[in-house]
Amino acid sequence: MQTRPLYPPFTVGVDLGGTNTVYAIVDKTGYIIDKASFPTETPSVDVWADMLADGISAMIDRHSLQGDIVGIGIGAPSANATTGSIEGATNLPWPPPVPLANLMEARLGLPVKVNNDANAAAIGEKAYGVAAGMNNFIVLTLGTGVGGGVICNGHLLSGARGFAGELGHITFPFAADRMCGCGRKGCLETVASARGVVETARRLMADSDRPSSLRNLTAEQLTSKAIAEAAEAGDALAKEVFEFTGECLGKAAAEFAAFTDPEAIILFGGVAKAGDLLVEPMREAFGKQTLHLYRDRVRFMISALEGANAALIGAASLPLL
Amino acid sequence: MQTRPLYPPFTVGVDLGGTNTVYAIVDKTGYIIDKASFPTETPSVDVWADMLADGISAMIDRHSLQGDIVGIGIGAPSANATTGSIEGATNLPWPPPVPLANLMEARLGLPVKVNNDANAAAIGEKAYGVAAGMNNFIVLTLGTGVGGGVICNGHLLSGARGFAGELGHITFPFAADRMCGCGRKGCLETVASARGVVETARRLMADSDRPSSLRNLTAEQLTSKAIAEAAEAGDALAKEVFEFTGECLGKAAAEFAAFTDPEAIILFGGVAKAGDLLVEPMREAFGKQTLHLYRDRVRFMISALEGANAALIGAASLPLL
Numbered sequence: 001m002q003t004r005p006l007y008p009p010f011t012v013g014v015d016l017g018g019t020n021t022v023y024a025i026v027d028k029t030g031y032i033i034d035k036a037s038f039p040t041e042t043p044s045v046d047v048w049a050d051m052l053a054d055g056i057s058a059m060i061d062r063h064s065l066q067g068d069i070v071g072i073g074i075g076a077p078s079a080n081a082t083t084g085s086i087e088g089a090t091n092l093p094w095p096p097p098v099p100l101a102n103l104m105e106a107r108l109g110l111p112v113k114v115n116n117d118a119n120a121a122a123i124g125e126k127a128y129g130v131a132a133g134m135n136n137f138i139v140l141t142l143g144t145g146v147g148g149g150v151i152c153n154g155h156l157l158s159g160a161r162g163f164a165g166e167l168g169h170i171t172f173p174f175a176a177d178r179m180c181g182c183g184r185k186g187c188l189e190t191v192a193s194a195r196g197v198v199e200t201a202r203r204l205m206a207d208s209d210r211p212s213s214l215r216n217l218t219a220e221q222l223t224s225k226a227i228a229e230a231a232e233a234g235d236a237l238a239k240e241v242f243e244f245t246g247e248c249l250g251k252a253a254a255e256f257a258a259f260t261d262p263e264a265i266i267l268f269g270g271v272a273k274a275g276d277l278l279v280e281p282m283r284e285a286f287g288k289q290t291l292h293l294y295r296d297r298v299r300f301m302i303s304a305l306e307g308a309n310a311a312l313i314g315a316a317s318l319p320l321l
Numbered sequence: 322m323q324t325r326p327l328y329p330p331f332t333v334g335v336d337l338g339g340t341n342t343v344y345a346i347v348d349k350t351g352y353i354i355d356k357a358s359f360p361t362e363t364p365s366v367d368v369w370a371d372m373l374a375d376g377i378s379a380m381i382d383r384h385s386l387q388g389d390i391v392g393i394g395i396g397a398p399s400a401n402a403t404t405g406s407i408e409g410a411t412n413l414p415w416p417p418p419v420p421l422a423n424l425m426e427a428r429l430g431l432p433v434k435v436n437n438d439a440n441a442a443a444i445g446e447k448a449y450g451v452a453a454g455m456n457n458f459i460v461l462t463l464g465t466g467v468g469g470g471v472i473c474n475g476h477l478l479s480g481a482r483g484f485a486g487e488l489g490h491i492t493f494p495f496a497a498d499r500m501c502g503c504g505r506k507g508c509l510e511t512v513a514s515a516r517g518v519v520e521t522a523r524r525l526m527a528d529s530d531r532p533s534s535l536r537n538l539t540a541e542q543l544t545s546k547a548i549a550e551a552a553e554a555g556d557a558l559a560k561e562v563f564e565f566t567g568e569c570l571g572k573a574a575a576e577f578a579a580f581t582d583p584e585a586i587i588l589f590g591g592v593a594k595a596g597d598l599l600v601e602p603m604r605e606a607f608g609k610q611t612l613h614l615y616r617d618r619v620r621f622m623i624s625a626l627e628g629a630n631a632a633l634i635g636a637a638s639l640p641l642l
Contacts, residue, residue, distance in 0.1 A: 136485075152473070152478045152479075153476055155473075158474055158582070159474070159583065160456070165580070166614065169579050170580070258486075258488065258490050258491050259486070259487075260478055
């Protein structure tokens with residue numbers, strides 16, 4: 001039945017989202033051996049944990065991998081690796097704290113690692129992605145928000161209470177006039193998230209009469225994806241949106257480099273799909289801004305984890321570091 | 322002969338300065354068992370290494386500690402832990418690179434750890450100082466320059482090439498009009514170094530006619546130490562110098578916290594001797610600026626390592642982490 005050889009060790013990855021809970025058995029190369037999902041909305045967190053445990057057990061049995069699973073990794077919003085719980089407010093159906101690790105360890109008898117999506121992405125890049133073999137790099141997740149996962153000296157930085165790497169909430173002059181959801185001004189997230197990209201496009205359109213295909217879009221249609229498509233089709237204003245975003249990311253990366261001396265900074269998530277539109281201005285701004293020690297020493301890369309499954313694969317990598 | 326009990330493990334610390342090379346045997350508590358020094362200026366680096374090795378061997382013999390020394394730690398400007406060498410330009414008599422670790426390992430047959438003074442200070446605070454038992458903290462060395470030593474998850478961050486923690490060269494809007502020795506503008510060092518403190522005093526005096534005892538000092542007498550003394554004696558302008566410096570440090574710490582989620586930020590070095598004059602405004606600015614996750618969660622402390630021997634004790638701690 002298998003169409004390719006499978007490489008141990010095997011792990012189970014769980015991507016806990018507000019709508020669906022997706023789980024999979026993944027091999028050492030990041031290959032998804034099997035995948036399933038169910039709606040996260042359940043009468044209680046115990047019912048959810050039972051459903052997930054039953055699903056995982058059945059999947060392990062189906063592939064005759066009893067005894068071959070080294071651990072379970074769960075990626076979840078506001079998940080804290082130190083406590084193994086979901087701690088902050090989320091769009092999940094249960095109030096925090098949700099003791100994910102305890103719930104699943106009790107049911108499955110396997111070690112469970114929990115982390116937020118940015119940290120899972122960082123470990124995923126090291127385990128299966130473009131950071132294979134690297135011990136010093138930073139992943140910036142550019143999605144609805146902006147997150148950071150920092151690997152330094154081969155370790156994922158978690159900090160005193162699991163809140164290390166909140167790089168989306170480091171403030172910069174280039175965003176000084178933008179209000180962040182956290183209640184402060186100037187956070188990187190206000191510029192480099194999907195919402196930040198849309199805001200930049202809105203401002204560029206409002207500041208001039210320049211023609212742009214973006215002007216034909218409704219407020220709902222004006223997404224970072226639509227802006228990237230317009231830029232790729234040659235729309236000058238849309239291109240400028242990503243030039244600005246990339247420049248901001250480069251200036252931010254210039255400061256981040258002085259903290260952990262990374263080999264690479266890797267962009268992950270929806271906004272990162274803009275690729276070179278973002279990376280070229282980022283590299284240029286970094287070179288202009290950073291201390292000489294880091295100039296020409298940091299690679300800028302786009303995540304190689306497969307789009308739809310990236311969060312799931314990242315979660316599956318958690319037991320591996 | 323011993324006046325107090327000695328606690329193993331014992332290490333040798335070496336503080337390599339431009340003028341003198343100081344070395345000592347230190348016990349587990351940071352107590353200096355014996356200390357000696359000689360002028361660093363020698364005909365060649367090999368002569369220097371011979372003199373240091375002979376001095377250390379004689380000292381070990383004198384205390385009958387043969388076989389009881391677990392390692393040698395050398396703190397030196399621009400020292401790179403990854404390579405064990407001095408790599409950047411320094412005021413030492415020999416051109417870089419200086420392969421310190423190799424030179425001393427070959428002569429003494431003991432493991433040698435090399436690091437810059439900021440990283441040595443961080444490990445020293447953990448081994449003997451106010452960070453005992455802490456696994457997540459940041460040391461800022463406020464001296465001629467500003468350095469950073471970052472411990473996260475119990476590890477000293479060194480990065481891909483040993484250049485992690487260059488926190489003096491992270492840039493901030495509050496220093497946007499100050500030129501740094503690195504050729505860029507806005508570095509924390511331009512405000513929080515001894516030179517930065519003097520520059521702040523100069524600017525405050527130039528900007529107004531306010532009376533201040535600092536106006537009686539010659540350019541040579543106007544040092545950060547003299548400004549701290551004036552502030553302690555009640556001079557309002559001198560106080561304002563440290564309020565500004567502390568406020569800047571608090572804003573910087575607010576951003577650093579989001580990187581590694583530290584338990585404490587510890588000030589070390591000459592400028593830190595200003596104590597509460599610096600820490601109070603720092604704490605206040607941090608509270609106003611930082612993300613809610615870190616508010617009221619970070620302690621601000623002044624190094625407890627003994628002033629004149631701080632660098633030496635820091636170096637002695639290097640083999641312990």
